[in-house]
Amino acid sequence: xxxxxxxxxxxxxxxxxxxxxxxxxxxxxxxxxxxxxxxxxxxxxxxxxxxxxxxxxxxxxxxxxxxxxxxxxxxxxxxxxxxxxxxxxxxxxxxxxxxxxxxxxxxxxxxxxxxxxxxxxxxxxxxxxxxxxxxxxxxxxxxxxxxxxxxxxxxxxxxxxxxxxxxxxxxxxxxxxxxxxxxxxxxxxxxxxxxxxxxxxxxxxxxxxxxxxxxxxxxxxxxxxxxxxxxxxxxxxxxxxxxxxxxxxxxxxxxxxxxxxxxxxxxxxxxxxxxxxxxxxxxxxxxxxxxxxxxxxxxxxxxxxxxxxxxxxxxxxxxxxxxxxxxxxxxxxxxxxxxxxxxxxxxxxxxxxxxxxxxxxxxxxxxxxxxxxxxxxxxxxxxxxxxxxxxxxxxxxxxxxxxxxxxxxxxxxxxxxxxxxxxxxxxxxxxxxxxxxxxxxxxxxxxxxxxxxxxxxxxxxxxxxxxxxxxxxxxxxxxxxxxxxxxxxxxxxxxxxxxxxxxxxxxxxxxxxxxxxxxxxxxxxxxxxxxxxxxxxxxxxxxxxxxxxxxxxxxxxxxxxxxxxxxxxxxxxxxxxxxxxxxxxxxxxxxx
Amino acid sequence: xxxxxxxxxxxxxxxxxxxxxxxxxxxxxxxxxxxxxxxxxxxxxxxxxxxxxxxxxxxxxxxxxxxxxxxxxxxxxxxxxxxxxxxxxxxxxxxxxxxxxxxxxxxxxxxxxxxxxxxxxxxxxxxxxxxxxxxxxxxxxxxxxxxxxxxxxxxxxxxxxxxxxxxxxxxxxxxxxxxxxxxxxxxxxxxxxxx
Numbered sequence: 001x002x003x004x005x006x007x008x009x010x011x012x013x014x015x016x017x018x019x020x021x022x023x024x025x026x027x028x029x030x031x032x033x034x035x036x037x038x039x040x041x042x043x044x045x046x047x048x049x050x051x052x053x054x055x056x057x058x059x060x061x062x063x064x065x066x067x068x069x070x071x072x073x074x075x076x077x078x079x080x081x082x083x084x085x086x087x088x089x090x091x092x093x094x095x096x097x098x099x100x101x102x103x104x105x106x107x108x109x110x111x112x113x114x115x116x117x118x119x120x121x122x123x124x125x126x127x128x129x130x131x132x133x134x135x136x137x138x139x140x141x142x143x144x145x146x147x148x149x150x151x152x153x154x155x156x157x158x159x160x161x162x163x164x165x166x167x168x169x170x171x172x173x174x175x176x177x178x179x180x181x182x183x184x185x186x187x188x189x190x191x192x193x194x195x196x197x198x199x200x201x202x203x204x205x206x207x208x209x210x211x212x213x214x215x216x217x218x219x220x221x222x223x224x225x226x227x228x229x230x231x232x233x234x235x236x237x238x239x240x241x242x243x244x245x246x247x248x249x250x251x252x253x254x255x256x257x258x259x260x261x262x263x264x265x266x267x268x269x270x271x272x273x274x275x276x277x278x279x280x281x282x283x284x285x286x287x288x289x290x291x292x293x294x295x296x297x298x299x300x301x302x303x304x305x306x307x308x309x310x311x312x313x314x315x316x317x318x319x320x321x322x323x324x325x326x327x328x329x330x331x332x333x334x335x336x337x338x339x340x341x342x343x344x345x346x347x348x349x350x351x352x353x354x355x356x357x358x359x360x361x362x363x364x365x366x367x368x369x370x371x372x373x374x375x376x377x378x379x380x381x382x383x384x385x386x387x388x389x390x391x392x393x394x395x396x397x398x399x400x401x402x403x404x405x406x407x408x409x410x411x412x413x414x415x416x417x418x419x420x421x422x423x424x425x426x427x428x429x430x431x432x433x434x435x436x437x438x439x440x441x442x443x444x445x446x447x448x449x450x451x452x453x454x455x456x457x458x459x460x461x462x463x464x465x466x467x468x469x470x471x472x473x474x475x476x477x478x479x480x481x482x483x484x485x486x487x488x489x490x491x492x493x494x495x496x497x498x499x500x501x502x503x504x505x506x507x508x509x510x511x512x513x514x515x516x517x518x519x520x521x522x523x524x525x526x527x528x529x530x531x532x533x534x535x536x537x538x539x540x541x542x543x544x545x546x547x548x549x550x551x552x553x554x555x556x557x558x559x560x561x562x563x564x565x566x567x568x569x570x571x572x573x574x575x576x577x578x579x580x581x582x583x584x585x586x587x588x589x590x591x592x
Numbered sequence: 593x594x595x596x597x598x599x600x601x602x603x604x605x606x607x608x609x610x611x612x613x614x615x616x617x618x619x620x621x622x623x624x625x626x627x628x629x630x631x632x633x634x635x636x637x638x639x640x641x642x643x644x645x646x647x648x649x650x651x652x653x654x655x656x657x658x659x660x661x662x663x664x665x666x667x668x669x670x671x672x673x674x675x676x677x678x679x680x681x682x683x684x685x686x687x688x689x690x691x692x693x694x695x696x697x698x699x700x701x702x703x704x705x706x707x708x709x710x711x712x713x714x715x716x717x718x719x720x721x722x723x724x725x726x727x728x729x730x731x732x733x734x735x736x737x738x739x740x741x742x743x744x745x746x747x748x749x750x751x752x753x754x755x756x757x758x759x760x761x762x763x764x765x766x767x768x769x770x771x772x773x774x775x776x777x778x779x780x781x782x783x784x785x786x787x
Contacts, residue, residue, distance in 0.1 A: 004618035004628065029634055112634070135629065135655070168655040169614070170629035171622045239654065246595045246653035322658045340659040343677040343718050347710055349703035351605065351671070351695040353641035387639065460634075553700045558640060561699035570699070 003174050007166040010136035011103065011159065012037035014143025016045070019178035021070035021098070023049045024058035026430065027459035028077030029112035030166040031105035035075055036460070039472055047180040051462050051471040054400070054430040055080035059087045059102060063156075066100035067193065069184025071147050073101040078119050079399065080104070083431065085122070088156070090195050092126045093203040095154040098184070099147030102128075106162045108285045108319035114382065114397065116317065118286040119160045123263055127207050129214055130158045130263040131223070132238040133165050137172045138223060138261065145221075153214050155207070162285065164239050164319065215264040223261030226269050230254035233277035234329065235270065235294060237261065237284040240320055244283050247326035253333055265293050274302045281332050282309035285320050308332055354387055357559040358574030360524035361385040361451050363498035364422070365393040366555060366582070368449060371508035372418045379406040381423035381432070384458045385451050391556065393422065401431025408435070408444035418512055422449040425481060426456035426464040433488060440489025440517050447511040447518045448490070450481055453526035461529055485519040492518035499524055501581040527574050537575030538590045542567045545587035552579040552588065597626070597650025598752050599657040601679040604668030605693045606633075606643050609741030612766060613666065614647045616745060619762035620754045621649050631655035640696075642672055649753060664751045665719070666744050668727070669693050670711045680719040687747045687786070688712065689740060691728040723747065723786055730781040735774035742767075742775045746782025756783075 005013065011034050015023060025035045038049045048065070052058035055076040065072035076084060081104040088102065104122070107113040123130035131146055133139035139161050146157040191199050218224070233256040236244040241259035248255050258273045260266070274280065274297055282291040291309040298305045310316050313328045327337040355362050365388050368378070380386060380394040381403040388394050396406050407421035423432050428450050436448060456462040463469040468478030485493045492514040496507040504522065511518035525535075542552075546566040553562045559572040560579060569579075569588070580588040600617070604610045614630050621628035630647040646657045659678050665686040667673030673688045680686060690708055697703040708724070716722045727743040734743070742763070749759050760776065767775045 002622050004615065004622045006632075033634075164631055164655060167634050168629060168631045169618055170655065171618070171627055242654040249595050249653075250593060252593060321656055322654055322661075326658075338660075341678040341680075341718070343674065343714050345674045345677070345714075347706040348671050348675055349695050349697045349705060351640075351642045351675075353606070353639040354696055356639060384639065550701075556696065556700070558696045558699065561694070562701035 001174055002171045004169055005136055005172045005174070006033060007136040007139050007161055007168045008033035009037040010140035010172045011143045011161065012041060013172070013174050014140035015073050015101070016041055016177035017175050018144035018147045019071055019180055020073055021047050021180040022062060022065035022072040023047065023075065024052045024061040025075030026052055026055045026058055026080055027456050027462045028080050029459055030107055030163040031075050031077045031103065032459045032462065033166070034103060035471060041177065045177060045180055049471050051464065053465060055084040056087060059084040059091070062100060063087060063091055067097040068186045069097050070180070071098045073103060075103045076105070077113065078104050078106045078117050079113060079115060081119055081122055083400065088122065088128070089126050091156050092128050093200055093207055094192055094195060096150050096156060099150035100156040101143065101146040101150060101159055102156055103159045103161070105166045106160060106286070108162055111163050114399065116286060118289070119158065120263060120289045121287055123158050124289065127211060128156055128158055129153070129218065130160050132160050132261050132263065134239045134242050134259070134261065135165060136168055136170045139165055140172055142223065142261070149217070152217070153210055155210065162239060211264060215267065218262040218264065219266040219268055221262045224266045224269055225259045226273060227257045228273070228276050229256045231276070231278050232256070232332065233258065233273050233280040235260065235273060235280060235282045235290060237290050240283045240285055240325065243320055243322050243325035244329070246322050247329050250326055251330060251333065251335060253329070255329070260290060263289070265290060267297060270294060270297055271301045274298050274305055277305070279306040279332070280308070281313060281329065282307065283314055283320070283325055283328065286316065288316065354556070354558060355384065356527055357557050357572040358527040358576040359384070360453060360498040360522065360527065360576070361388060362391070362556060363501060363576070363578040364449065364451055364504065364522040365391045366578070367498065367501055367504040367508055368420055368422070369393050370505055371512055372420045376418035376420055377407070377410055377415055379403045379410065379419070379421040381427050383424040383427050383451070385422060385424060399431070400427055401435050404432050404435035404439055404448050407446040407448070408439045408442065411444050411446055420447040420449060420508070422451055424457070425450055425452040425454060425466045428481070429465055429479070433484065436485065436490065436519070437488040443516070445516060447508070447520060449520045449522060450485070452481060452521050452523040454523070455526050455529050457526045457528065461526065481521050485521070489517065490519040491516040493521070494519070495521040495523055497524055498522045499576050499578060501578055527576070531574065539569065539573035539575045540577060540580055540588050541569050541591050543587050543589055545585050547585045547587070549584060551582050551584060555579055555582055595651065595653050596648045598648070598664070599651070599662050600647050600664040600666060600748070600752065601657050601662045601676055602645040602647065602666045603672040603676045604643055605672060606639055606641050608668040608693070610643050610645050610668060613741055613745050613748065614645045615766055616759060616762045617647050617649070617752065617754070619765055620758045623758050623761060624754055626650050627652050629655040642675060644676055664748060666748050668741060668744060670708055671705065673715055674711045677715045677718050680715070682719060684719045685751055686715050686719055686722045687744060688715070688722060688724050689727040689744060690724050691726065725782065725785045727782060731778050734778035734781055736771065739771070739775050739778035742778040743782035746779035747786050749779070749783055750786045
């Protein structure tokens with residue numbers, strides 16, 4: 001049976017059809033829907049699925065399950081792999097029990113990310129094989145095959161979809177889920193489970209030795225396809241092979257094509273191509289991983305070969321598309337390029353994403369700025385609230401949890417202005433706790449604001465340890481952020497409700513005056529989630545007392561408009577009431 | 593040469609229901625045993641931002657429609673129609689909901705939202721036909737303003753190589769049963785706009 005599936009849903013199917021027993025991950029666009037689909041599809045299956053606290057934790061949980069004889073997968077976005085890099089690198093040495101698959105979803109063009117790093121480089125670095133799907137169907141097949149490969153070579157395997165695979169949809173053949181691996185036993189084997197130097201040295205040799213056999217096995221994988229035609233060739237990897245095939249069909253050229261989907265690369269296939277052609281173009285997104293290999297191989301098999309790629313034909317940044325690839329091939333063939341159409345749309349106002357109407361982060365930032373002033377430093381973090389950059393309260397965004405540590409460094413570096421950093425509840429639990437502990441231990445005089453909307457909102461409202469719910473909706477321990485902050489050494493810990501602006505301003509004022517490390521927990525459930533649960537507070541309206549001062553308009557809520565000489569509140573109002581507290585003329589009131 | 597049977601681009605503002613249209617089309621194509629693929633916007637851009645969805649029926653290549661390649665542009669918001677008009681092929685048609693969603697820059701009085709004629713004229717110059725539809729009003733008439741996207745789906749159904757029965761069967765798969773009748777009325781009203 002075929003179904004129209006999102007790439008991430010196809011990956012979830014692939015894992016389930018391969019009998020996965022444990023899936024752990026941390027949400028991050030474009031990877032989040034893999035675990036959500038596992039939860040939706042698992043039915044009565046006994047498999048364990050979890051939102052872990054962060055990616056390192058997820059990979060270690062998955063590794064433990066693998067070592068217990070249970071097929072396991074860890075899911076994350078590409079920058080999450082940086083967090084998981086520590087176990088990732090050494091797991092390559094220690095190997096697996098049952099199959100272990102690491103899914104790292106890359107985001108060329110930074111659609112929803114802070115960088116566009118290429119996970120294939122991590123695989124080269126760790127000597128871990130990588131499967132690079134071009135579409136949802138291939139992603140599903142590869143997800144299942146990754147377990148076999150992992151078990152056969154005793155090594156973790158990476159599946160690396162990109163945004164245009166994870167968030168593509170296509171018709172995909174689906175089958176029933178296989179029962180999850182039986183409950184296993186951990187078998188003690190220090191030589192393979194304890195990375196002491198005496199064990200690591202031989203394991204490193206073993207890891208290097210298995211690369212040859214791995215390459216041999218992947219040489220015949222169905223995702224590497226060579227079609228020899230004319231004396232000009234194209235070598236393309238992952239989704240770039242779809243752009244290339246479409247471009248060649250469109251140009252109707254007699255070009256030899258090698259499509260690649262596995263790493264280590266199939267050298268024999270590549271050499272057959274290089275021997276056949278006199279000119280070749282390598283088409284891949286981001287890093288020249290294939291291209292570098294082609295240069296090395298060509299030296300031996302075809303030294304006069306002309307190699308085109310990142311040398312001015314294919315960009316090393318951003319994502320590729322059909323037209324870009326078509327034009328690169330057209331240029332190589334001496335054919336005219338096709339200009340992208342342009343329709344003048346300068347008359348349109350921009351429509352950037354913004355904080356939702358009634359979002360409590362806006363109120364928290366308003367109060368924060370009111371107290372700390374425009375000269376204070378506001379390190380921030382990764383989440384919906386990064387969109388508040390226009391409010392002047394987001395001075396930095398580096399990586400998960402870095403708001404607190406950057407704030408500490410800014411203080412120790414000599415900054416004497418007020419420093420008030422902010423991060424969400426999920427981000428705090430992911431990567432902020434160690435930074436808070438460090439700030440306390442090393443006496444950083446800063447204020448840390450935890451924007452607690454009790455969910456992981458930006459990626460689609462996944463639960464976290466502060467919500468009292470697991471990935472499958474079961475209730476569990478609800479970790480107290482107040483207790484955590486105190487235990488980590490914060491001197492002043494206060495909780496405020498950002499919808500009560502006076503209370504929030506007073507809280508920030510005490511934090512600002514506090515001579516040590518202070519923590520403000522600004523708690524109000526995410527407005528989208530609250531509304532989904534049925535919360536419908538009465539909306540607000542502007543009465544005839546409006547003096548047109550625009551204080552409420554400048555607050556930036558999409559529910560507040562300005563017409564001629566007065567403010568007005570539109571249908572988007574969620575009834576948070578914060579604008580009424582801002583209005584100096586008492587002109588905003590609840591609709592009765 | 594053509595590398596797909598029918599290419600469409602569906603655009604709007606986060607929350608308007610762009611993904612539902614493509615999901616219905618994709619499911620209908622599967623029912624009709626045609627290869628189908630698409631690409632959609634998730635994550636950060638969804639928060640009230642501009643969203644675009646590509647859907648390609650009878651296509652085995654990449655999920656994205658090329659600039660100048662769309663047979664149909666479906667816009668749930670007029671400004672977004674213009675923003676993505678460069679995807680339209682010269683032979684293509686544009687189906688545009690005429691009800692604007694004002695961005696915050698406009699509601700705050702910092703920018704102006706252009707008049708509808710100024711938005712539609714450059715789109716008209718780009719393609720063979722623009723059909724302007726007051727889909728939001730039609731959806732209200734059908735019983736729920738939420739079904740604005742289904743009004744547009746009804747209009748779209750006249751321009752794609754899938755039968756009405758198949759599309760309605762797919763719609764039944766994705767719409768909750770209690771809203772199905774209103775959605776079917778919305779679909780019929782949208783379809784009538786291009787008859």
